[in-house]
Amino acid sequence: MVTLKTKVRLEAFGSCTLEEEGCSLCGDSAVPVEVLRVGEGFARVQDRLGQQTEVATDFMTDIRTGDVLLVHKGVALARGEVNEVR
Amino acid sequence: MKYVDEFRNPELIKKTCAEIKRRVDPTRTYRIMEICGGHTHAIYRFGLKDLLPETIEFVHGPGCPVCVLPMARLDEGLSLSENPDVILTAFGDMMRVPGTQGTLLEHKARGRDIRMVYSPLDALKLAETNPERQVIFFAIGFETTAPSTALTLKRARLLGLKNFTVFCNHVVIAPPLKALLDSPDMRLDAFIGPGHVSTVIGCKPYEFIARDYQKPVVVSGFEPLDLLQSVLMIVKQLNQEEARVENQYARAVSWEGNLAAQKAMAETFSLRPRFEWRGLGQIPQSAFAVSEAYSEWDSEKRFAIVKTRTTEPFRARCGEVLQGLIKPNDCPLFANDCHPEHPTGALMVSSEGACAAYYTYVHRQQGVFE
Numbered sequence: 001m002v003t004l005k006t007k008v009r010l011e012a013f014g015s016c017t018l019e020e021e022g023c024s025l026c027g028d029s030a031v032p033v034e035v036l037r038v039g040e041g042f043a044r045v046q047d048r049l050g051q052q053t054e055v056a057t058d059f060m061t062d063i064r065t066g067d068v069l070l071v072h073k074g075v076a077l078a079r080g081e082v083n084e085v086r
Numbered sequence: 087m088k089y090v091d092e093f094r095n096p097e098l099i100k101k102t103c104a105e106i107k108r109r110v111d112p113t114r115t116y117r118i119m120e121i122c123g124g125h126t127h128a129i130y131r132f133g134l135k136d137l138l139p140e141t142i143e144f145v146h147g148p149g150c151p152v153c154v155l156p157m158a159r160l161d162e163g164l165s166l167s168e169n170p171d172v173i174l175t176a177f178g179d180m181m182r183v184p185g186t187q188g189t190l191l192e193h194k195a196r197g198r199d200i201r202m203v204y205s206p207l208d209a210l211k212l213a214e215t216n217p218e219r220q221v222i223f224f225a226i227g228f229e230t231t232a233p234s235t236a237l238t239l240k241r242a243r244l245l246g247l248k249n250f251t252v253f254c255n256h257v258v259i260a261p262p263l264k265a266l267l268d269s270p271d272m273r274l275d276a277f278i279g280p281g282h283v284s285t286v287i288g289c290k291p292y293e294f295i296a297r298d299y300q301k302p303v304v305v306s307g308f309e310p311l312d313l314l315q316s317v318l319m320i321v322k323q324l325n326q327e328e329a330r331v332e333n334q335y336a337r338a339v340s341w342e343g344n345l346a347a348q349k350a351m352a353e354t355f356s357l358r359p360r361f362e363w364r365g366l367g368q369i370p371q372s373a374f375a376v377s378e379a380y381s382e383w384d385s386e387k388r389f390a391i392v393k394t395r396t397t398e399p400f401r402a403r404c405g406e407v408l409q410g411l412i413k414p415n416d417c418p419l420f421a422n423d424c425h426p427e428h429p430t431g432a433l434m435v436s437s438e439g440a441c442a443a444y445y446t447y448v449h450r451q452q453g454v455f456e
Contacts, residue, residue: 012093013338014308029124030230030282030338056207058237059346070285070338073177073227073234074205077344078285081337 002050006034009068010048013080017047018071030070032080038063043076045069093309102314103137109321110139117273118320119266119410121147121259122280124308126440130447132310142317145410146440148262149280151227152183153408153433153440154363155255158394160185163224163253166389167198173216174200175209176224183435186394190224206238206252213242213250222385225254229286232256232355232374233347239354239380253385254376256355259283260291261372262363267299271411276320278313279305281335288343289331296329307335354380365405404431407440414444421449 013032033045036052043063046052056075057063068080110116120126126146129135135144148154164185167174174190181191181202194200199219203209206223213221225235235252242250259280266272279292284305292303302323306316316334323330333339354377361373376384385391402424403417414420414433424430426442433439 012309030285056234056237058240059233059344059350061346070282072230072282074207075234075237077230077233077282077347078338078340 002034002046002048006046007048009080010034013068013070015048017049018051018053019047019049030072030077033069033071035063035065035067035069038065043069045071045076093307093311095311098311099137099314102311102318106142106314106318106321107139109318109325110141111325112139112141114141115275116142116321116324117145117275117410118142118278118317119145119147119274119276120149120278120306121263122149122278122283123153123439123443124149124281125278125306125313126443127447128308128310128313130443132313134310134313137314138317142321145274146407146414146443147277147410148266148363148366148408149228149259149283150433150439151231151255151257152179152435153404154257154262154366155183155226156362156364157185158362159255161187161394162391163255164190164193165392166222166253166385167193167200169220169389170199171220172199173212173219173221174198174224175203175206175212175221176200177204177226178202180224180226182429184429206235207241210238210242210245210247210250213247214245217249219249220388221250222389223250223252225252225256228257228259228280228283229351230280230282232351233286233344236347236350236354239376239383240350242383243380247383251383251385251388252376254355254374256374257361257363258357258372258374259287260294261369262366263292263295265363265366265369265372266409267295267301269409271409274301274410275324276302276304278316278320279303279331281305281307281312281339284333284335284339284343286344286347289333289339289341290343292331296331300329302329303331305331305333305335305339307338353377363408365408402431404433404441407433414441415449417441421445 010032016031037044042054069076070078209223304316304319355374356377357371358373360368381387406412429435433441
């Protein structure tokens with residue numbers, strides 16, 4: 001279930017979702033997701049529509065539940081600034 | 087600002103447009119290249135061009151990897167699927183790109199084992215579950231996509247997979263910009279830097295543009311206010327005759343980028359001495375090959391690939407569009423022989439291509455109102 005707060009936090013990084021990400025090859029298609037659960041080398045995440053998946057987190061450090069990540073091709077590449085307010 | 091309604095706030099947008107209009111020097115033009123296809127689409131989707139003074143001109147850049155891949159590379163990739171032992175995997179956006187012998191989708195329909203994957207990691211899983219087959223991943227994309235291939239190569243090595251390889255076509259964003267800047271036809275004043283490529287590489291790789299060519303670069307987000315703010319930052323720099331790299335998309339992009347992803351790319355890839363770009367020709371050190379340390383997972387080392395040469399479709403002017411020399415609708419094929427349902431040139435295939443954007447947001451809308 002996506003709360004309104006989560007939705008607006010994710011939409012600050014664009015409208016792409018796990019299902020519809022524009023042209024998947026272009027850099028524009030990083031999907032903003034919220035971390036639901038952190039595992040070893042992966043995280044369970046949800047997009048702004050509540051669709052869930054697991055993404056590789058090998059290139060990220062110190063991920064916490066509630067963080068906003070930008071994901072491309074199943075791999076988390078960056079953290080959204082809104083996470084700084086913890 | 088943190089939320090999307092703020093990045094689309096009409097009052098803030100009006101205010102920013104007014105400030106741009108106030109600051110624009112009416113005696114000059116501002117030719118701004120948006121490097122990334124995502125920015126091209128955002129500019130048209132949100133109608134930003136119509137909000138800005140006519141002296142601000144957007145030029146669409148080479149930031150669509152499908153658009154710049156020469157047909158020969160597609161043909162070579164396609165030839166790998168002739169081997170009945172092979173499962174060729176590719177992103178969905180590659181499936182409709184026409185090579186000289188047709189698209190991956192058409193060859194799939196004729197019985198070749200070509201499968202669409204969302205991530206290279208999915209291709210790796212396919213290799214694990216099909217040990218008797220050779221799984222090849224047709225890798226393509228800029229530095230946003232390359233880290234996922236790098237991670238996949240590292241995992242393939244960790245798993246000791248013998249039936250997985252990568253046909254590497256990853257390209258690097260900075261060298262084509264240098265090629266454009268060195269072109270005698272170059273008439274650009276500034277660049278809007280790609281947002282998500284920069285999450286990986288940071289802002290430093292663009293410093294040469296400001297330092298050596300005295301052109302401002304602003305790395306931008308994709309919301310309307312992001313782009314307008316970036317235009318304003320560029321106008322201010324140009325008016326003051328400054329040239330700096332600025333980061334408008336600081337909520338996602340850091341100056342250094344993602345160092346872990348950069349390290350993985352450095353380990354698994356090496357720069358090719360040169361690579362052919364559609365419309366731009368051979369550009370030195372502009373693409374990745376699988377590195378020597380990972381050569382066991384390199385399709386070009388494992389399989390004998392016959393090198394081919396191809397020419398662009400007759401009368402197509404994709405190259406000039408890619409260089410920003412002409413607008414898509416200046417090409418004689420645009421909306422005639424070349425449209426999204428039946429693309430002739432690559433710029434119409436990819437949804438991020440400049441011609442596809444023009445067709446969707448300019449040509450079709452003109453049709454509605456005619």
